[in-house]
Each structure stands twice: as C-alpha cells, then as structure tokens.
Amino acid sequence: MRIDPDQLPAPRSRRDPDHAHSTGLVAAGLRHAYGPLTVLDLDTFTIAPGDRHAVIGPNGAGKSTLLNVLAGTIRAQTGQLTYNGHTVTRWRPAWRARAGIGRTFQHPAVWPDLTCLDCVRVGGWHHRRNPDHTPIQVLNLVGLADQADQPASTLSHGHRRMLDLAVAIAGQPRILLLDEPAAGLTDTDTGRLLDILHGLPSWMAVVIIEHHMDVVAAFADWITVLHQGRRHTDGPAHLVRADPAVAALYLGTGGGDAAHP
Numbered sequence: 001m002r003i004d005p006d007q008l009p010a011p012r013s014r015r016d017p018d019h020a021h022s023t024g025l026v027a028a029g030l031r032h033a034y035g036p037l038t039v040l041d042l043d044t045f046t047i048a049p050g051d052r053h054a055v056i057g058p059n060g061a062g063k064s065t066l067l068n069v070l071a072g073t074i075r076a077q078t079g080q081l082t083y084n085g086h087t088v089t090r091w092r093p094a095w096r097a098r099a100g101i102g103r104t105f106q107h108p109a110v111w112p113d114l115t116c117l118d119c120v121r122v123g124g125w126h127h128r129r130n131p132d133h134t135p136i137q138v139l140n141l142v143g144l145a146d147q148a149d150q151p152a153s154t155l156s157h158g159h160r161r162m163l164d165l166a167v168a169i170a171g172q173p174r175i176l177l178l179d180e181p182a183a184g185l186t187d188t189d190t191g192r193l194l195d196i197l198h199g200l201p202s203w204m205a206v207v208i209i210e211h212h213m214d215v216v217a218a219f220a221d222w223i224t225v226l227h228q229g230r231r232h233t234d235g236p237a238h239l240v241r242a243d244p245a246v247a248a249l250y251l252g253t254g255g256g257d258a259a260h261p
C-alpha cells in the first residue's frame with residue numbers, strides 16, 4: 001500500500017545550493033535471497049537530498065539487508081543503484097563511502113585499539129584538506145570530547161554507538177545510513193542522539209532503521225515499512241504511524257495480508 005502524499009502540503013525542501021548537483025540515490029529492482037528465502041524484493045527505493053527517512057518493520061523484514069545493499073556491504077543478486085547519476089551497483093563499500101554514502105552498523109564497528117580521536121580521524125581521512133569540522137569538534141558533537149584519548153575498546157556500548165556515529169559524520173556523507181542507532185541507548189543517550197540528528201546539515205540525507213517508534217516519530221518525515229523483504233507501506237511519517245495496517249503488522253493481526261495479497 002502506498003499513502004498518497006498529495007493529501008499533504010509539499011514537504012519542506014532541504015536542498016542546499018552548494019549541494020544542488022546532488023541527485024541522491026535511486027535503487028531499482030533490488031532482490032536478494034539466501035537459498036530459497038527471498039529477504040529483499042523492492043521495486044524502487046529512493047533517497048533524495050535532505051531526506052529524513054525511517055525504514056521500519058518487524059524482525060527479519062529485510063531492513064538491514066536493504067541498508068547493506070545500499071552501502072555495498074551486500075551485493076544484491078539483481079537490481080541497479082544509481083547515485084548522483086553514476087551507476088554504483090558494483091562499487092565497493094569504501095568507494096561508496098568516499099563518494100558520500102556513509103553508514104553506521106547495527107553492532108557498532110569502531111577500531112578498538114585506536115583512540116576515539118584517531119577513529120574519527122580515520123572516518124574523515126578523505127576530507128583532510130578542507131574539513132567542515134575538526135575531529136575533536138565531531139567528538140564534541142557526540143559528547144565524547146572528554147574521551148578523545150581513550151581507546152575505543154574502553155567505551156560503554158552507548159558511547160561506542162556514539163563513536164560509530166561520529167566516525168560516519170566525520171566522512172561528511174551526503175547520505176547517512178544508520179542501522180538501529182538507538183538500540184541499547186539510555187534515555188539520556190537517545191535524547192542526545194535525536195539532538196545530533198536534528199543538528200545534521202540540511203543537505204545530508206539521513207535514513208534510519210529503527211525499532212524505537214518514539215525515535216522514528218521525532219526524526220522521520222517519511223517512513224517505509226518492510227515486511228518479508230517487500231514494501232508494505234510507505235508515505236509521510238504521520239500517516240504511516242497512524243495506519244492501522246502498520247499497527248496490525250507489528251501486532252501480527254493481519255498486516256501480512258497487505259504485503260502479500
């Protein structure tokens with residue numbers, strides 16, 4: 001089901017003149033299977049500059065698979081990805097990151113033996129000549145400036161998640177993909193996460209996979225609901241959140257019929 005956005009006023013544009021040449025990411029015909037199990041089967045998925053987009057769905061719906069396909073960690077068996085007019089379907093994750101597709105991981109992936117500051121330096125290595133923010137400023141943004149010289153391995157789970165986010169932000173991505181950024185965070189850290197997300201530059205598109213609906217509600221303009229690898233619903237966030245079929249999907253009371261008529 002697709003909610004008609006024409007019911008609403010036009011979404012606020014987040015385009016920045018400096019990034020007007022960015023046309024975002026367009027995925028078409030993505031399909032991925034493990035043996036007989038198709039875990040992703042999406043006709044289209046689009047990320048426009050400045051999007052604030054949440055991908056939700058029950059466990060096993062294919063959300064991380066989608067994010068991994070967009071970031072290049074998994075190569076979909078069929079489909080095409082176009083980013084700013086370039087076909088990037090076969091690009092490695094590092095090439096995509098350098099081109100502006102950044103990400104965090106469901107299980108924070110930081111370099112345990114490096115200090116927090118060095119992790120952020122690595123994250124921003126391709127912007128050394130003209131950084132928007134110094135590494136310490138990025139650490140400050142996520143509340144870790146006091147831990148700058150500490151090895152990443154000594155951080156708590158919540159702080160490792162923040163460091164993972166800082167590493168991604170240091171790369172100044174045009175598209176930032178966040179896999180369950182609030183998982184395991186305290187309420188205080190979740191509040192900080194939302195402050196950080198709200199403070200990201202308007203030209204940066206942000207896509208989150210998230211189970212915490214309060215985070216989705218506070219962050220997203222647009223929601224895509226996946227179920228069994230397919231699009232169940234997508235549309236403006238407040239309409240999707242109010243959609244009884246989406247609630248039914250989470251409660252297991254028949255939403256599956258909407259995805260697989």
Ligand SMILES: Nc1ncnc2c1ncn2[C@@H]1O[C@H](COP(=O)(O)OP(=O)(O)OP(=O)(O)O)[C@@H](O)[C@H]1O
Pocket residue numbers: 034039057058059060061062063064065066
């Ligand atoms: N390497 C793998 N081999 C086989 N099956 C896999 C593999 N990785 C994922 N899957 C299966 O693919 C399906 C989609 O997984 P995925 O992690 O994308 O779902 P998800 O929506 O992110 O779930 P969750 O919310 O629990 O993280 C699940 O059924 C999962 O068990």
